Amino acid sequence: MKRRNGHGQWKILGLGFLLLALIASGCGGGAPAGGAPGGGGATPVALKGNPEKGKELFLGTCASCHGPDAKGLPGLGKDMTTSEFIRKQSDAQLLEFIKRGRPATDPANTTGVDMPPKGGNPALTDQDLADIIAFIRTLNPYRP
Numbered sequence: 001m002k003r004r005n006g007h008g009q010w011k012i013l014g015l016g017f018l019l020l021a022l023i024a025s026g027c028g029g030g031a032p033a034g035g036a037p038g039g040g041g042a043t044p045v046a047l048k049g050n051p052e053k054g055k056e057l058f059l060g061t062c063a064s065c066h067g068p069d070a071k072g073l074p075g076l077g078k079d080m081t082t083s084e085f086i087r088k089q090s091d092a093q094l095l096e097f098i099k100r101g102r103p104a105t106d107p108a109n110t111t112g113v114d115m116p117p118k119g120g121n122p123a124l125t126d127q128d129l130a131d132i133i134a135f136i137r138t139l140n141p142y143r144p
């Protein structure tokens, strides 16, 4: 009996040390929480886009005019896959363009059809648009 108890105690002690080690390492991993410097939110920091998410969003908002394959629809949106405009715009410029759109009254408009701001879906965030741009880039890479 005495011996057994002794072993049990050692086991518990060992477990205790293991737990302590785990807790200590867990705490050590956490860097002190401090926001990125200058995180005002106003600066147009390049957002990383997710092309998979972007495709979903594209199909939901842009495909009605630009087609599910982004090759454009007659009398509606333009072909994005061969667009020199898209090819030469940086991601940041494209973001600004999509937010503004290009109304038929804009002298730069080429079709006489409105490209509505955010494709007519004001719910799209900058991150959503960055995702859409990442998807467009899979079809028409940036080649200035």
Ligand code: HEC
Binding pocket: 058, 061, 062, 063, 064, 065, 066, 076, 077, 078, 079, 080, 083, 084, 085, 086, 094, 097, 098, 102, 108, 109, 110, 111, 112, 113, 114, 115, 116, 118, 119, 120, 132
């Ligand atoms: C209601 C129809 C419509 C929807 C929806 C729409 N677009 Fe457009 N888009 C247009 C039209 C029309 C043009 C061509 C404007 C012109 O004549 O210059 C255009 C042009 C563009 C261009 C410029 C292409 C070029 O070569 O000049 C981009 C980029 C673009 N759209 C992105 C988008 C994205 C991204 C979405 C979804 C968020 C979207 N569009 C949704 C109608 C639409």
